[in-house]
Amino acid sequence: MQKRILIVEDEPAIRDMVAFAVSRSDYEPVTAGDAQEAELAIADRVPDLILLDWMLPGTSGIELARRWRRNALTRDIPIIMLTARGEEDDRVGGLEAGVDDYVVKPFSTRELLARIRAVLRRAREDDEDGSIRIGALRMDGAAHRVFAGDPGNEQAVAIGPAEYRLLHFFMTHADRVYSRPQLLDHVWGGSVYVEERTVDVHVRRVRRALEPFALDGMIQTVRGVGYRFSAAPTT
Missing domain, CATH: 3.40.50.2300 (Response regulator)
Structure with a gap:
């Protein structure tokens, strides 16, 4: 079709x-x-x-x-x-x-x-991505949804498609630091022109989506370098 x-x-x-x-x-x-x-x-x-x-x-x-x-x-x-x-x-x-x-x-x-x-x-x-869990955060690739909480007591996280892609990359590359240009290349692709500030915009949106579950600290700013996703949220 x-x-x-x-x-x-x-x-x-x-x-x-x-x-x-x-x-x-x-x-x-x-x-x-x-x-x-x-x-x-x-x-x-x-x-x-x-x-x-x-x-x-x-x-x-x-x-x-x-x-x-x-x-x-x-x-x-x-x-x-x-x-x-x-x-x-x-x-x-x-x-x-x-x-x-x-x-x-x-x-x-x-x-x-x-x-x-x-x-x-x-x-x-x-749509083809699989599922992954890190800490209290789970991504269901088949359903294209994100859930927060312990198994059996999860709540859906409201998140947009661009933020979903960014969070998926973070979760599949946890505990590694990525610069803004690297994130642009991996998440948005080198064939599409977007500015580095785009990364900051979408990181803020992901953190805002995770904030009600006290998981926004899982995405950490590494000053002068970029961002890191960690299973141990910062406070």
């Missing part, structure tokens, strides 16, 4: 251009001009990936991303933000909202398709 890509863009010319490029690459495009149309498209069939414009009528793309990350039906769908806002703070704001990648307008369809393939590939690799 073709991968379905939902294109949420209010400018018809850009929407049609992206839909054409997506269909030529053997994906199934579905288009929406605003938040309401996007929600209807998702209700009809959950897409494999969402291309989301930052500026939309009524509800912004940022607010939509936050809403979808809170919804069990949509929280694991990869999201690529399409934005004319190229400032670092704006891009970090998108990452904080839970998007997986961003493409700054104007963009080439070749670049966009490369980003789509990279994000879908990472999502597929996540």
